Amino acid sequence: MPKPTFLNLEERKRKRITYAFLREFAVRSYDEASLTVVVKQLGIAKGSVYQYFDDKLDLFLYLIGECARVKQDYIASIKREDYPDYWSYFRELFKRGCQFDAENPLQSHFLHNLTQNLNSPSIKNIFDEMMSQTVAAFEQMVEQEVQAGLFRPDVPVKTMGFLLYKIGVSIQEQLEVTGAINPAESIENNQSVYQGKKEILLQTVDEYIRLARGAFDRNEAPSAFGISPVGETS
């Protein structure tokens, strides 16, 4: 939690500082990120950072909180009940994610880099909990769909929830591995993560959805009935 010293800062300065650190943590992992470097860029005293935050971790957690809050604003309004099935809802999440990315490039980069950041032992505990929460959220979604008879009931919710979470992550990773997006490069050029790549992102989302439907949706056997009644009736 930042100290009052930081919160009382003139907004301009507070944002300047926040952005500089976001940029650093968007490019390097927690352990690699160097306060020294950022402080030099900012032209502020090293000691100041310790007037604002308890330590490196405190600062880092603040940044996570801020970015999560901003992204949440984009996503919170998307309600499952406004969509006919889970997958159109799922797709919408990515669409809004794109909007968030375009309007908050630095925050988007920061969160993006976060995903590949689960190791640094200094923060392992914290990350584990964060991930647990995220996974739990997906489990809950799955639970709802199962209850509604839309997702298959024959696989534990835990497993489906985790795979669903992983599918979300995979979409980003695949784009990165195949070179469709290049965060390291785009942040260098002051571009957002998905700048000019919205189409390919959504296309990939659709491909994954096609696969996921087969995996998660309740088997349409009854409808198959309607298709091949002959064999059955005979």
Added chain:
Amino acid sequence: MPKPTFLNLEERKRKRITYAFLREFAVRSYDEASLTVVVKQLGIAKGSVYQYFDDKLDLFLYLIGECARVKQDYIASIKREDYPDYWSYFRELFKRGCQFDAENPLQSHFLHNLTQNLNSPSIKNIFDEMMSQTVAAFEQMVEQEVQAGLFRPDVPVKTMGFLLYKIGVSIQEQLEVTGAINPAESIENNQSVYQGKKEILLQTVDEYIRLARGAFDRNEAPSAFGISPVGETS
């Protein structure tokens, strides 16, 4: 590549050294791992390490190679053609992986930690390539299944390959996130990663396979139509 000095070492000593470093790299990431610490544990001179290996990276790559080689011995004999479908083949891979884990706990821990290790910038390039190769291998498997008419043709091989790769990873991760396994703790107690957890691992594999079937397998319903109805009714 280790220097002859290392290879000529008395086997007992060579193994003692290898194991000590495996242990370190199984617990810490490449950049965090400290040669100094291990050397102190071993009670050997720091300089000795540099008689054995060119540098830290050389040592690390040797460990990767050794572990991969050992694991390969367990897996290489599993041939796709010996199994009726991809998924029984897939399952067998995990079964043998379990055996490898039980019989080579340290190597298994090392490889396990490797997965969560993609960041260390000193070795990012090397890791990226390793992962690319792994992903490519999965793509190739998918390609084969598609050719054989067993996997669906309406989703790009690249996407299916990547998801398949991710499913493999997810199984391990889910067990870790849910607390079913706890590598950090088990290595402390000189236990293998999956010690006493073989059942739950395979059960989870089966769950994922059930999901994956729906996602990847060619939907047989329509084709069943053309092939049999007539014959059935007659």
Added chain:
Amino acid sequence: MPKPTFLNLEERKRKRITYAFLREFAVRSYDEASLTVVVKQLGIAKGSVYQYFDDKLDLFLYLIGECARVKQDYIASIKREDYPDYWSYFRELFKRGCQFDAENPLQSHFLHNLTQNLNSPSIKNIFDEMMSQTVAAFEQMVEQEVQAGLFRPDVPVKTMGFLLYKIGVSIQEQLEVTGAINPAESIENNQSVYQGKKEILLQTVDEYIRLARGAFDRNEAPSAFGISPVGETS
């Protein structure tokens, strides 16, 4: 270039540090010089050096720059056009050099040791360029004298320039080889390089000048012909 941290240091401290390093580099070559040793002498933390300078090379270049600047102040005001011939100008350079030596013993020692320092591979490139510039400066001087009809035109400027440069160096070296001066010892006793040796230095300079006149000056015999004989006889 030193970091602001160093420049903002209290002058007393800054000088103390500068002098300690000057002393080290005046006695040892770049590669042999040990920051660790100096830091211990100074009683400051090793890390401090890296708050002041980027690295060892940065520190070294700073020292070169400082000493060169100081020496330049002594020499810059000497203009060729104020002297009837090159050699009286040349002699004056050494006289002022002596003054610089007396008033800045440590800097003088440092620069003196620099000359014998062309090897250290870490800085070979930098040194090669420095020497090239110095040689070029001598070439230019020679060129001017040739243009003015004062130096002989029948030997390439390159060769004369290089020899002239070497003569300057030789004067110092001869005194050292013959034991007239002993930098290693004099720095130990906090004496300047040429302390109490000004006379012998200038005497040696004069000897070299006498030799150099024969080598470089245009032979006046023929020209004496056209100018005077007639006028003299009349």
Added chain:
Amino acid sequence: MPKPTFLNLEERKRKRITYAFLREFAVRSYDEASLTVVVKQLGIAKGSVYQYFDDKLDLFLYLIGECARVKQDYIASIKREDYPDYWSYFRELFKRGCQFDAENPLQSHFLHNLTQNLNSPSIKNIFDEMMSQTVAAFEQMVEQEVQAGLFRPDVPVKTMGFLLYKIGVSIQEQLEVTGAINPAESIENNQSVYQGKKEILLQTVDEYIRLARGAFDRNEAPSAFGISPVGETS
């Protein structure tokens, strides 16, 4: 002085070892040269070197002695009395030096690199003495010429001797600074120092001789007499 162990070695092996170390010391300075590296190249045990020589210095001095001996064989037969003046003798020294270079490239490279090697503190004492001897030899030559009435008597022999020595050195250095020769490169290509550069070397020698004549030769004033008798007779 090498130990008997070395001298008793089969000649082929002894030469192989000698050459490998010559090569190393021809490329690196004494302090930079690494026994470890050479021993690896040779494929012999590190300990062997210490069976052959007391230590690094002992080995180095042996190499100096060997090379000096070989070069001496080329030069010793050149007698001053066989030449009309010092400078034709001087020129011959370089010609034979060229022959030595062509027929013993490695030794030539080694000796060449030696010149730029006066710093390494580990061997400073030894080098100082070597140089003193060389300088003394030149002094003696100068002394003889002065006695013979061929060199000017109005400048101390010490100074003329030293400059003469320096001129010899300068010739080599100038060729290197101007890029006419490139030892570092030529040794890489298994070429001798002056391979294909004999002409430019001798040409440079001639230029230096032209300068040196003016500097060292007794003033020819009397001969000027014969040129401008008019003014004198009137």
Added chain:
DNA sequence: CATGAATGAGGCTTCATTCAT
């Protein structure tokens, strides 16, 4: 509230030399 110099542990790496076999 800001400053920024000081800290010092810890990191990897190199090398000549020794000594038991």
Added chain:
DNA sequence: TATGAATGAAGCCTCATTCAT
């Protein structure tokens, strides 16, 4: 006589954090 593994001091450099001003 040859081997080659072991040594360990010394080197440069990084970084989060502290604290006096």
